Amino acid sequence: MTISEKVAYLKGLAEGLNLDTEKSKEGKLISVMIGILEEVGLSIEDLEENALALGEEIDVLSDDLADVESVVFEDEEDDEDEEDEDDYFEVECPNCEEPLIIDDEALAAGEIQCPNCETRFSLDLSDDTVEAEDEEDQ
Template identity: 85%
Template sequence: MTISEKVAYLKGLAEGLNLDTEKSKEGKLISVMIGILEEIGLSIEDLEENTQALGEEIDVLSDDLSDVEDVVFDEDEDEDEDDEDYDDDWFEVECPTCEEPLVIDDKALADGMIQCPNCHDKFALDLSDDTVEADEE
C-alpha cells in the first residue's frame, strides 16, 4: 500500500467518524493534518517517480560509457598488436668489442655491416643457422 493510499484510508476513517470540522477544534486539527499528509504523500510519490526515471537515465549513460570504454581500450589493444608486428622488424645483437646490446632493423641487417654507436667499432653480422651473431672485422 502506497503512502497516498494510506492517507486516503485515514481520510475515509475521519469522514466515517463524522468529525465536526466546522465547530470542533479537534476536528479542524485532524482535517488539516490529513490535508498535509495528502500533500506529503503526493510529493513522495513524485520523488519516487523522479528517482526511478533518473535511475533509468543513469543505466543508459552507464551503457554508453561502457561502449566508449570498449572503443578506447580496443584501440589500445590494437596498438599493442601493431607494436608486436613492429617488433618483428627489429633485432638485438651484442657488440663484440664493448658487449653493448644493439637494436638493428632489417635494413642494417641486409647491409651486413654494423657500427657500434658506443665504441664506434664496425663488425659484420653472421646470418648462418638463422641466428644473428656478430663477427669482428
C-alpha cells in the first residue's frame, strides 16, 4: 500500500465518522491534518519517481563512462605493457645461477654485479639475446 493509498484510507475513515469540519474544532483539525498528509504523500511519491529516474540516468552515464575509459585507457595499458616488456630483461648469474632482472641502463653499461654472490660479469648482446659471460673466464 502506497502512502497516498494510506492517506486516502484515513480520509475515508474520517468521512465515515461524519465529523463537522466547519463548526467542530476537532473536525477542522482532522481535516487539515489529512490535507497535509495528502500533500506530503504526493511529494514523497514524486521524490521516489525522480530518484528512480535519476538512478536510471546514472546507470546509463556510468556505462557510457566505462566505454570511454576502456577506449582511453586501453591505449595506455598497451603502452605500459610494451614499456614493461622493453625495459627489463632476465638473465641468469653464471656463478650462482640466480635469476637477475636487469633494466636498460644496466644493459647499456654492459656489466652488472650479482646481488646474491657479488660476481661481476658482462652481458653479451649477440644474436639479439642477452647472455651472461663470466668475467673471470675471459
